[in-house]
Amino acid sequence: MVELPLSIRTEGNKIEIVNQLLLPHVVEYVPINSIEEAHDAIKTMKIRGAPAIASLAALSFAVSLSQAVTSSSSSSFLASAEALKSYVQPQLDYLFTARPTAVNLGAATRRLTRLVDEGVKSGLEANVLVAALIKEAHAVADEDLGRNKTMSKHGAEWLIKKTEEGGDTSVGLNLLTVCNTGSLATSGYGTALGLITHLFETGRLGKAYFTQTAPYHQGSRLTAFELQALKAPSVMICDTMVGSLFQHHKIHGVVVGADRIARNGDTANKIGTYNAAVLAARHRIPFIVVAPISTVDLDIPDGTHIPIEHRPWIEACLVRGLGEENVYNPSFDVTPAELISAIVTEKGVASALTPSLPFAIRTFEITELTFQHPLIYHSSRSPSVSSSSLQMTSMSPIRPCQQRNNEKRTQSQQGVREQQRHSHRAPFMSNDGASYSLLLVLMCVLPLLSRMANDFQTGENSLNGTVFAPLSPSNFFQKGEEIHIPKSPFHMIPTLTSTPRQDENHCQSQNATSYSQHLIPE
Numbered sequence: 097m098v099e100l101p102l103s104i105r106t107e108g109n110k111i112e113i114v115n116q117l118l119l120p121h122v123v124e125y126v127p128i129n130s131i132e133e134a135h136d137a138i139k140t141m142k143i144r145g146a147p148a149i150a151s152l153a154a155l156s157f158a159v160s161l162s163q164a165v166t167s168s169s170s171s172s173f174l175a176s177a178e179a180l181k182s183y184v185q186p187q188l189d190y191l192f193t194a195r196p197t198a199v200n201l202g203a204a205t206r207r208l209t210r211l212v213d214e215g216v217k218s219g220l221e222a223n224v225l226v227a228a229l230i231k232e233a234h235a236v237a238d239e240d241l242g243r244n245k246t247m248s249k250h251g252a253e254w255l256i257k258k259t260e261e262g263g264d265t266s267v268g269l270n271l272l273t274v275c276n277t278g279s280l281a282t283s284g285y286g287t288a289l290g291l292i293t294h295l296f297e298t299g300r301l302g303k304a305y306f307t308q309t310a311p312y313h314q315g316s317r318l319t320a321f322e323l324q325a326l327k328a329p330s331v332m333i334c335d336t337m338v339g340s341l342f343q344h345h346k347i348h349g350v351v352v353g354a355d356r357i358a359r360n361g362d363t364a365n366k367i368g369t370y371n372a373a374v375l376a377a378r379h380r381i382p383f384i385v386v387a388p389i390s391t392v393d394l395d396i397p398d399g400t401h402i403p404i405e406h407r408p409w410i411e412a413c414l415v416r417g418l419g420e421e422n423v424y425n426p427s428f429d430v431t432p433a434e435l436i437s438a439i440v441t442e443k444g445v446a447s448a449l450t451p452s453l454p455f456a457i458r459t460f461e462i463t464e465l466t467f468q469h470p471l472i473y474h475s476s477r478s479p480s481v482s483s484s485s486l487q488m489t490s491m492s493p494i495r496p497c498q499q500r501n502n503e504k505r506t507q508s509q510q511g512v513r514e515q516q517r518h519s520h521r522a523p524f525m526s527n528d529g530a531s532y533s534l535l536l537v538l539m540c541v542l543p544l545l546s547r548m549a550n551d552f553q554t555g556e557n558s559l560n561g562t563v564f565a566p567l568s569p570s571n572f573f574q575k576g577e578e579i580h581i582p583k584s585p586f587h588m589i590p591t592l593t594s595t596p597r598q599d600e601n602h603c604q605s606q607n608a609t610s611y612s613q614h615l616i617p618e
Contacts, residue, residue, distance in 0.1 A: 099325065100279060100280075100321070100322060100325040100326075101114040101119075101123050101125075101280075102114065102279070102284075103116075103143060103145070103148045103279060103280045103281070103282065103283070104143070104148065104151055104152055104155065104237065104283065105125070106155060106237075109159050109162055109163070110127065110159075111127070111128040111129075111134075111152070111155050111156060111159055112125040112126060112127050112128065113125065113126055113128060113137055113142060113143045113152060114126075114143075114280070115142045116141065116142060116143060116144060116280060116317075116318060117140075117141060117142055119280070119317055119318055119321055120317055120318070120320070120321040126142060128152065128155075128156055128159075129159070130156065130159075130160055131153075131156050131157060131160045131187050131190065131191055133156070134152050134153055134155075134156030134191065134194075135190060135191060135193075135194045137152065138152065138153070138194035138195055138201075139194050139195070141312065144276075144281065144312075144314070145276065145277065145280065145281020145282055145353075146198040146199070146200040146201070146281070146353070146354070146355045146356075146387075146391065147200055147240050147244075147281065147282040147283060147287070147388060148280070148281050148282050148283065149194065149195060149198060149200070149201055150198070150200035150201045150203065150204040150236060150240075150390075151204075151236060151237035151240055151282075151283050153191040153192075153194070153201055153204055153205065154204045154208065154232075154233040154234070154236035154237060155233060155234065155236075155237055156191070157184075157187060157188065157191065157208065157229075157233050158229070158230045158233035158234060160187065161184065161226060161229060161230060161233075162230060164183075165223075165226055173222070174222045174223060174226070175222065176222055177212075177215050177216045177219070177220050177221070177222050177225050178216055179222065180212070180215075180222045180225055180226065181212045181213070181215075181216055184208075184212060184229070185209065185212070188205040188208055188209055189205070191205055192205045195405060196403045196405060197355050197356060197364055197402065197403055197404060197405045197427070197428050198355045198356065199355065199356040199357075199390070199391055199392075199393045200355075200388070200390055200391060202393075203390040203391075204236050204390075207232065207236065208229060208232060208233060211225075211228060211229060211232050212225065212229065215228065237283050238283075240282055240283035240284070240388070241282075241283050241284040241285060243388050243442045244282055244283075244284065244285040244286055244287060244290045244388075245285050245290065245294075246442040247287065247290070247291075247386055247387075247388065247440050247441055247442045248285065248286070248287070248290035248291045248293065248294040248386070249294055250440050250441075250442070250444055250445055251291040251294075251351065251384060251386050251438075251440035251445065252291050252294045252295050252298070252300070254384075254438060254440065254445045254447070255269065255291070255295075255348065255349050255351075255382065255384065256269070256300060258349075258382055258437075259348050259349075264348070266302065266346075266348070267299070267300065267302075268300060268301055268302025268303070269295060269300055269301060269302050269348040269349065270302040270303045270304075270305065270345065270346055270347050270348050271291075271292055271295070271301070271303075271304055271305065271347070271348060271349050271350070271351055272305040272306070272307070272338070272341065272347055272349075272350045272351075272372065273288050273289060273292060273304065273305070273306050273307075273315075273319065273350070273351050273352060274306070274307050274309060274315070274350075274352050274365070274366055274368055274369050274372055275307070275309045275314045275315060275319070275352070275353065275365070275366035275368075275369075276289065276309070276314040276315060276317075276318035276319045276322070277289045277290070277319075277352070277353035277386070278290065278293070278318075278319065278322040279322060280318050280321075280322060281318075281353070286322075287353045287354075287386040287387055287388070288351040288352050288353045288384075288385075288386040289319065289322060289351075289353075290386070291351050291384075291386050291440070292304050292323075292328070292351065293326060293328070296326060296328045301328060301329070302329070302348075303329045303330065303331060304323055304328055304329065304330040304331070305330070305331050305332075305333055305341060305345075305347070306319045306320070306323070306330065306331075306332055306333070307332075307333055307334070307335045307337075307338065307368060307372070308332060308333070308334050308335055309335065309366060309367075309368060310335055310368075310412075311407075311411055311412040311425070312411070314366070315332065316332055319332075320332055335368050335371070338371060338372050338375050339375050342375055342376070342378075342379040342381060343379075347379075347381050348381070348382070349381060349382045349383070349384055350372055350373070350376045350381055350382070350383045350384065351384045351386055352365050352366075352369050352372070352383075352384070352385055352386070352431075353365055353366075353385070353386060353387055354385050354386075354387035354391050354439075355391070355428060356391060356393050356396070356402050357385065357387060357391050357392045357393065357439065358393060358396045358397060358398045358399050358401065358402060358433075359392070359393070359394050359395075359396060359397050359398070360397060360398045360399075360433050361433030361436060361439065361446075362398050362399030362400075362402070362430055362431065362432055362433050363385050363387075363399070363430065363431045363433070363436060363439075364399065364402045364404070364428045364429070364430050364431075365385075365428060365429070365431065366427070366428060366429075367426055367427060367428055367429050368429070369429055369431050370429040370430065370431045370435075371429075373431040373432075373435040373436070374435065376435070377435050382437040382438070383431075383435055383436055383437050384436075384437055384438045384439075384440060385431075385436055385438070385439045385440065386440045386441075387439070387440075387441060388441060388442060389441040389442060389443050391441075392441070398433075399430035399431075399432065399433075400430075402428075402430055404426050404427070404428050404429075404430070405426070405427045405428060406425055406426050406427065407425045407426075407427045408425070409422075409423035409425055411425060412425040
């Protein structure tokens with residue numbers, strides 16, 4: 097039987113992480129004694145997964161602070177709360193730089209920063225503030241496990257209901273997932289893989305498919321490892337086989353995690369997620385994002401503002417000596433919100449094209465979380481205006497007065513929302529998709545008939561040898577109209593000019609960080 101190791105284990109002031117670069121064949125725990133060692137472990141992928149790296153960052157900060165307090169040189173920063181802030185703030189800023197795409201890491205460091213600021217404003221003594229910081233840092237990790245189980249249950253219930261509403265009464269649901277989002281990526285249970293685990297534990301999982309997830313192969317190394325430990329029926333596929341899987345097998349849903357979710361619903365996740373989302377939309381398969389509410393970044397309006405980490409070229413090169421420096425190796429991609437069927441958090445399920453209900457994200461009050469459809473704006477609309485809304489269906493009881501207020505608000509806005517949904521939603525997500533299909537057919541056929549009629553009159557054959565290109569967004573607008581298409585986050589594909597390396601040892605000795613710095617977009 098395969099025994100699943102913990103991603104992080106603690107005992108007193110000791111932290112150990114399992115080195116995930118060696119899994120599944122070698123289970124080796126690495127001690128983490130400082131924030132520098134935690135930063136290195138996160139940067140070098142010894143530990144990965146947005147919730148897990150946030151937990152490690154917080155725990156390493158707590159251990160480092162505790163060690164500093166007990167050392168003989170600690171008197172200076174314990175003189176006052178202001179001195180303590182000057183001491184800890186650079187450490188928190190440094191931890192955040194380990195992996196900039198994962199918003200959970202930033203949320204953890206900001207959470208501790210806010211506590212420091214509140215302590216300074218309240219005039220707390222430094223030693224009292226130290227104790228509060230250590231307690232809060234441990235809470236970051238402790239809260240993760242319960243949160244994961246809650247969101248996994250929410251997502252499983254939503255998917256079962258969605259499947260049954262579509263007339264499918266299958267007992268076992270077949271799902272596809274990308275990368276690794278289980279216990280190894282979190283403090284336990286997992287996010288997207290947690291949903292699969294919940295279905296398996298309740299007897300509702302048919303088969304779990306997962307991609308290899310090159311170039312780090314988190315799927316073939318880690319997800320396979322976890323599903324074997326669970327004894328769940330599973331099948332691995334190559335990243336390029338997703339389309340074939342959808343063509344030849346019944347798949348009830350695609351479930352993925354998230355490293356950052358923008359305010360409009362655009363989601364950054366492991367590279368290859370966007371590919372799966374596009375194919376899922378083509379085959380009308382629900383695409384579900386499962387992530388803690390801390391993954392939602394309210395400061396970012398859409399996916400174009402999400403910083404994308406680019407890894408060193410050497411990590412993507414299986415074949416060396418053929419100009420491997422000219423490698424495009426982003427670690428994440430961004431899935432546009434219109435391709436997402438639902439976003440699942442511990443607060444509930446936000447599903448597309450339904451009325452909005454208020455829900456709280458910590459101290460923020462969100463009244464409407466919106467999805468944008470960037471390629472179907474009318475020329476008079478601004479890209480900042482969303483095309484449809486989301487509903488956050490809370491799993492907790494709603495008080496009668498709150499329910500009445502929600503009903504009144506919903507009724508008063510229903511007409512506007514109905515008009516927006518029917519006017520601006522994407523064809524594959526609408527009930528009147530046949531109208532769009534007919535429109536597209538007419539747009540293709542009418543110019544063809546016109547040209548044939550002209551040929552008949554002139555006696556020429558202008559169609560002979562003509563190659564017809566597929567329709568692009570520009571075909572849908574009259575000349576002179578303004579088309580609003582958001583700028584892609586991948587606006588620069590860098591090319592590093594260097595002589596191809598023939599010596600493999602020389603390749604491996606290169607400073608990967610220097611190449612990585614050149615690969616980050618502007």
